[in-house]
Amino acid sequence: xxxxxxxxxxxxxxxxxxxxxxxxxxxxxxILELLAERAxxxxxxxxxxxxxxxxxxxxxxxxxxxLTRLQAKGAGGFPRDAIRVVFREVMSACxxxxxxxxxxxxGTEGAFAEVAARHLFGLAARYRETGTIEGVFDAVRxxxxxxxxxxxxxxxxxxxxxxADALIESDLQIRQELVLDVAYCLFSKAEGLSGITRVxxxxxxxxxxxxxxxxxxxxxxxxxxxxxxxxxHEAVGDPAAAAVGNRGAGELYGLPLLRERxxxxxxxxxxxxxIAPGDAPPTGTDKTSLVFSVQEEPGALRRxxxxxxDAAINLTRIESRPSRQKHWDYVFLVDLEGHRSDPRVAxxxxxxxxxCEMVKVLGSYPRSTGAR
Numbered sequence: 001x002x003x004x005x006x007x008x009x010x011x012x013x014x015x016x017x018x019x020x021x022x023x024x025x026x027x028x029x030x031i032l033e034l035l036a037e038r039a040x041x042x043x044x045x046x047x048x049x050x051x052x053x054x055x056x057x058x059x060x061x062x063x064x065x066x067l068t069r070l071q072a073k074g075a076g077g078f079p080r081d082a083i084r085v086v087f088r089e090v091m092s093a094c095x096x097x098x099x100x101x102x103x104x105x106x107g108t109e110g111a112f113a114e115v116a117a118r119h120l121f122g123l124a125a126r127y128r129e130t131g132t133i134e135g136v137f138d139a140v141r142x143x144x145x146x147x148x149x150x151x152x153x154x155x156x157x158x159x160x161x162x163x164a165d166a167l168i169e170s171d172l173q174i175r176q177e178l179v180l181d182v183a184y185c186l187f188s189k190a191e192g193l194s195g196i197t198r199v200x201x202x203x204x205x206x207x208x209x210x211x212x213x214x215x216x217x218x219x220x221x222x223x224x225x226x227x228x229x230x231x232x233h234e235a236v237g238d239p240a241a242a243a244v245g246n247r248g249a250g251e252l253y254g255l256p257l258l259r260e261r262x263x264x265x266x267x268x269x270x271x272x273x274x275i276a277p278g279d280a281p282p283t284g285t286d287k288t289s290l291v292f293s294v295q296e297e298p299g300a301l302r303r304x305x306x307x308x309x310d311a312a313i314n315l316t317r318i319e320s321r322p323s324r325q326k327h328w329d330y331v332f333l334v335d336l337e338g339h340r341s342d343p344r345v346a347x348x349x350x351x352x353x354x355x356c357e358m359v360k361v362l363g364s365y366p367r368s369t370g371a372r
Contacts, residue, residue, distance in 0.1 A: 038090065039097055046098035058101050058146060060176060060274075061281055063091055064366065092122025101125040104136045104145035108229035110249035116180050116272040117149040131226075133162040137170050140275055147175065153271040153317070154182075156208050156264070163273070164321055164333060167362050168291050174363030176274035177287070184209050184263045187255035188235055188242035196220055200231035201244030209244055211264040217242075229253075271368070279340075279363035286339040287316065289362040292352055293323060293331045301332070304355055311348040313338060331358070339364040 071084050095101055103125050105113040117127060128145055130136045136148035152163045167174070184205055190196050198221045199206075199213060206213070206222055213222065220242075225231040228245030232253040235243035243255060250257055280286075294300040308315055317335040338345040340361055353359045 035090065039094055042094035042097045049098070058095060058099075061283070063088075064283070066091070089122045089124070092124040095122075096124040102128065102145045104128045104130050104139040104148040106130055106133045106136050106150055107227040110229045110232065110245065110252040111227055112180065112182060112246055112270060113149055113151060113272065115246060115248060116151075116178055116270075119180065120149065120176065120178055120272075120274065133160070134166055137166045137172060137275065140172055140277070141170070147274050147276040148172075149178075149272055149274055151270050152177075152273045154204065154208070155267055155269045155271075157204060159319055159333075161321070164319075165324070167275075167289075168321065168331065168333075168360070169324075170275075172275045172277060173279040173361075174273045174289055174365050175276040175278070175280050176365050177368045178272045178274075179269050179368045180272060182208070182263065182268045182270045183246065183261050184244055184268075185247055185250060185257055186242050186244060186259040186262050187232060187250035187253075188258050189239045189256060190242065190258070193217060193258065195240060196242045198223055198238065198241040199244060200225050200234040200241060202226070202228055202231065205231075205244045208263045208265070208268060212262045213244075216259075216262075273365075280365045282339040282341055282364070283366045285367050286337075286342075286364050287335055287367050288338060288340045288345060288364040289333065289335050290349070290352075291321075291331050291333050291358075291360050291362060292356040293329075293358045294356055304332075304352065307348050307351045307355070308334075308336065311344045313344060313348055333362075337367075 067084050067087055070087055071080050074080055075083060101121055103117050103121050105117045105127060107113050108129050114127065128139060130139055133150050136150050139145040140148045150163050151160045153159050188196055193216055196217055199217060200223045203224050205228060206224060225234065228249040229252065231243035231245055232249045232255055235241045235255055236253050242258065292304065294304055314337045315334055316337060319333050320330045321333060323329040323331045340346060340349065349359065349361065
């Protein structure tokens with residue numbers, strides 16, 4: 001008798017489950033219909049822009065406003081963070097129907113720069129590997145890419161000097177920023193750590209995993225490579241070798257994952273910026289980056305920094321870089337809160353120009369909301 005009741009209850013549950021699955025299938029069909037409708041409108045938008053001789057199809061500021069509005073509105077029990085992810089991909093796919101977004105990034109496929117680029121622009125954009133940070137700037141300047149994504153600062157290693165120097169020398173500006181969590185993994189075809197005699201990795205990756213490698217693989221030879229993908233490529237053909245990189249690089253080359261999160265500091269993150277011919281309009285939560293030089297006289301830097309203090313402007317970062325104009329001559333890079341068009345910031349920049357030999361605004365852009 002008990003067995004009969006159990007079977008009856010099981011059949012009822014299966015029937016209920018079948019009904020729920022039918023409802024989900026129906027909802028999915030409706031979602032597809034709405035996606036098709038959205039795609040049709042996107043094509044109409046493209047036709048309208050072409051008729052108006054528009055030169056730029058991607059509007060990152062509108063995209064940001066739409067994503068923020070949708071995430072704030074919510075969708076019942078659907079995770080709010082997932083709303084942004086889903087609609088970013090929908091927007092990316094629809095944009096590809098208008099005019100595919102071309103985005104350049106340094107390194108090769110599987111690098112963290114590609115992860116950051118795909119996070120910002122979705123799967124449907126067209127991505128170009130340039131190999132180097134300078135190559136990203138060259139691609140955007142030449143019009144071969146609408147924008148580029150480059151690392152500018154690491155929470156553990158500090159400023160990326162190649163990006164800083166390229167920004168100073170280029171006419172391109174910062175349009176957006178993203179703080180990305182950086183999780184390094186160890187990949188190898190070896191059965192365990194004891195079988196590893198060589199570890200390949202990019203210099204930044206090896207630096208950020210230095211203590212872990214010294215503790216767990218003290219006898220292994222550490223070999224620097226030009227990228228995470230190059231490290232993975234080396235480890236693919238060598239069963240005694242391992243590669244340090246992000247999860248994507250390991251999966252791309254089919255390397256088994258031996259250890260996760262091997263970086264020495266748990267708060268490891270990298271700040272990426274989007275470079276483009278122009279910066280972003282004000283949003284109310286902005287940052288401005290600029291570079292300036294001071295006269296060689298006592299107290300010159302102190303007097304310049306007092307300009308920001310007088311205007312109650314918060315500096316979030318300041319560093320010095322060789323000017324590359326003459327020996328032992330330096331310029332100062334500053335990140336500050338506010339947009340260059342804000343009255344207080346605009347006035348401070350004008351005062352700066354009156355006191356400094358050189359002032360260059362590198363761009364105003366929305367502040368990143370945190371590590372992703």
